[in-house]
Amino acid sequence: MQDIHDLQIFARVVAAGSMSGAGRALGLSPAVVSKRIRRLEERLGTLLFQRTTRQIALTEAGIGFHERVVAILSSIEEAEAYVSRKSAIAQGTLKISAPTTFGRLHVAPYLGRFMERNRGLIVNLILSDEFVDVIGEGFDLAIRIGALADSSLVVRRLAPNHRMLCATPGYLERHGVPERLSDLETHVCLAAAHQDPWRLEGPAGEVAVHASGAIQTNSSEVIRELCLAGVGIALRSTWDVGPDLSAGRLKVVLPQFRGSRHVAVHAVYPSRRFLPAKVRLFIDFLAGLYGPEPYWDAGLEGVLGRG
Numbered sequence: 001m002q003d004i005h006d007l008q009i010f011a012r013v014v015a016a017g018s019m020s021g022a023g024r025a026l027g028l029s030p031a032v033v034s035k036r037i038r039r040l041e042e043r044l045g046t047l048l049f050q051r052t053t054r055q056i057a058l059t060e061a062g063i064g065f066h067e068r069v070v071a072i073l074s075s076i077e078e079a080e081a082y083v084s085r086k087s088a089i090a091q092g093t094l095k096i097s098a099p100t101t102f103g104r105l106h107v108a109p110y111l112g113r114f115m116e117r118n119r120g121l122i123v124n125l126i127l128s129d130e131f132v133d134v135i136g137e138g139f140d141l142a143i144r145i146g147a148l149a150d151s152s153l154v155v156r157r158l159a160p161n162h163r164m165l166c167a168t169p170g171y172l173e174r175h176g177v178p179e180r181l182s183d184l185e186t187h188v189c190l191a192a193a194h195q196d197p198w199r200l201e202g203p204a205g206e207v208a209v210h211a212s213g214a215i216q217t218n219s220s221e222v223i224r225e226l227c228l229a230g231v232g233i234a235l236r237s238t239w240d241v242g243p244d245l246s247a248g249r250l251k252v253v254l255p256q257f258r259g260s261r262h263v264a265v266h267a268v269y270p271s272r273r274f275l276p277a278k279v280r281l282f283i284d285f286l287a288g289l290y291g292p293e294p295y296w297d298a299g300l301e302g303v304l305g306r307g
Contacts, residue, residue: 004076006040007069009033010048014066015135015270018056025138077276090118090278096125097134097142101221101240102265103127106296107143107286114285121278129192129220134268140279141269143286145237147199147262156267156283159290162238162297162304163259165198166250168230178233178254181207188213188232190223198235202257211235235259238304239296246299255305265290 012022013033020030041048048062058066098107103125111123126132126139134142134153148155178184181202189211191198198209213232217223227234228244233253244250267283269275289295297304 004073006036007073009036010040011066011069011073013037013049013056014058014062017136021136090281091120092276092278093122093124094141094278094282095139096123096282097132097137097139098125098127099143099145099220100127100129101224102143102145106239106290110285110289114282117285118278118281129218135270140276141267141283144266144268145263146266147260147264148266148268153268153270156269156287157264158267158283158286159239159265159294160261160292161259161263161265162300163235163263164238164255164303165200165233165235165253165257166241166245167227167233167253168249169251171230171232172251172253174230181209181254181257184209184211184233184254188215190215190226190232190234192218192220192223199260199263200235200257201260206260207257238300239265239294242296242300245303252303265294 009022009026009028012025013019016022016025019033019037022028023030023033026033037048044065046061047059048065049056050059096107104127107125111125115121115123131144132139132142143158145161175187176183178187181200189198189209190213191211198211200207200209215226215231223234224236224240226232227236227241228249236250237259238245241250245252267286269279269283
């Protein structure tokens with residue numbers, strides 16, 4: 001069991017990227033972690049990490065060893081779960097990261113239903129519009145909305161994300177209705193300060209629009225409120241402004257241009273062979289809740305061009 005513990009420490013150091021980070025996660029001092037890693041290297045007769053004063057990196061032997069250690073630890077976890085009949089039961093704490101608005105609207109209202117089915121579980125939901133370090137910060141999974149690049153994380157698509165340019169009828173009456181994409185240069189375009197250019201798909205393919213205006217904010221929710229107040233034009237998702245579009249509080253602008261189809265709602269989680277039941281069950285729950293035609297798009301067939 002002591003050898004297994006050394007493997008667990010080794011895997012944690014790789015996940016955290018440092019001895020001190022692994023120590024904090026395991027409740028051990030960096031000196032103890034370093035000593036256990038040295039003992040493991042001595043037993044194996046090879047270096048697993050290249051160390052500098054500022055960082056550590058896996059050696060070639062360390063990379064191959066890590067791949068096998070992860071498989072071993074996952075197999076042990078699966079065996080223990082099988083013996084104790086936990087393989088289908090969510091237990092412990094499930095730490096989730098989600099975007100602020102999406103988490104408030106489309107995760108939080110359904111947590112009660114999920115926890116009714118999994119009474120042995122504690123959920124820790126952290127809302128932030130920043131991309132967290134899933135592994136380094138100890139998250140079990142994160143909900144991310146975007147066109148995700150390749151990474152070491154596992155990605156599962158949960159729902160499409162339909163985005164369109166919209167504004168209030170009052171704004172369009174005062175400032176005119178844009179007929180061409182170039183007309184946006186004379187309008188107030190609302191975008192969060194940290195947001196990438198608007199990546200749109202139109203009749204001629206993909207195009208990027210650098211939205212700018214006199215108001216700057218780091219909050220997507222503020223952008224929504226400004227749009228509803230008639231301040232300008234914003235690129236919004238139907239999961240956010242669907243009811244406003246249905247009620248006529250917002251109108252679609254330049255309907256021939258939509259947000260990139262590559263942007264979607266995803267669950268991302270650490271790459272490992274055997275998922276804990278709590279993670280698997282929650283991802284399956286969200287996938288069933290949203291699906292390829294999510295509930296927030298109901299009644300928007302005309303807006304989406306499907307009716």
